Amino acid sequence: MTEQTSNTVKTYLARLDAALAGVDPDVRFEIVSGIREELAGLDDDAAAARIAEMDDPALIAAEARAEMPPAPAPPVAEAAPGRTFSIAAVLVLIIGTFVVPIIGPLVGLVWVSMAKAWTRREKIVAWVRPFAAGLIVLAISFVASLFGQNQPTQTNQPTLAFAFVAQWHFVFIVMFIVLPIEGIVLLVRANKRGWRAPSQP
């Protein structure tokens, strides 16, 4: 049986289908098919008369939507546990280095160790790196001073005393550079992964 679908029917079904956008695809198909069945085989005039008795596509779509189960609520972005504490720890590490030298970064490192935003390995590295940097600088200064001692000078004693003080100052300056940079690295890394330490084996 070959059936010609009238333009009136085509238009109504197209409007209905468009109005049903967003409705469950199976239900959308069923509604359009059900109404198509009802209008099948009618000529333009008969179809127009039948459609006039039908509800507006927008109303049908609204009713269909009202019947659909509510869409599952988007997962609420759960705040990482201890996020505030982790941020505070890293800020104390960065700012504390300048505001309260020695104690500031020490507290910052202790807090970083207690925070949940970093892995155990990152925490160990956070402790070791500034000390390692200080030791390296101290070793380089010491070696340099040894070379200096071998140079015959008449004012050797004052130079040695100055070199000793300069070495320790240099170590502190390095600490002032290393600790804030370390804090910034920890901050950026934690921020990238939402202030959660990746799962550790």
Added chain:
Amino acid sequence: MVADVGTQLRKGVVEYCVLGLLSRQAMYGWELSEQLVSSGLIASIGTLYPMLARLRSQGLVTAYDEASASGPVRKYYRLTALGEAQLESFRLQWAPFAATVDQLVGKDSGS
């Protein structure tokens, strides 16, 4: 609580009314819709199909295509055995439930 009482009541029973209609005979979507709209149980065919989809997914109703001599091939809906059992369970509970509600709500005594 302020929500339209009629709407709430219809929502509670309309699926069982569909099961009741289909227990008498298999029906196609439009036919079902006409009956339910004229009874004031649904507003339009848009309400019916999501309901039919739910009933089918619960295994209470099944669908099949049937060609009619005069009209097009239509999708008919009929009850499954599970649907029959569900309807029977509803029937058993409905009468005492309605009687209880009637007794509790009672009639306005006017005093």
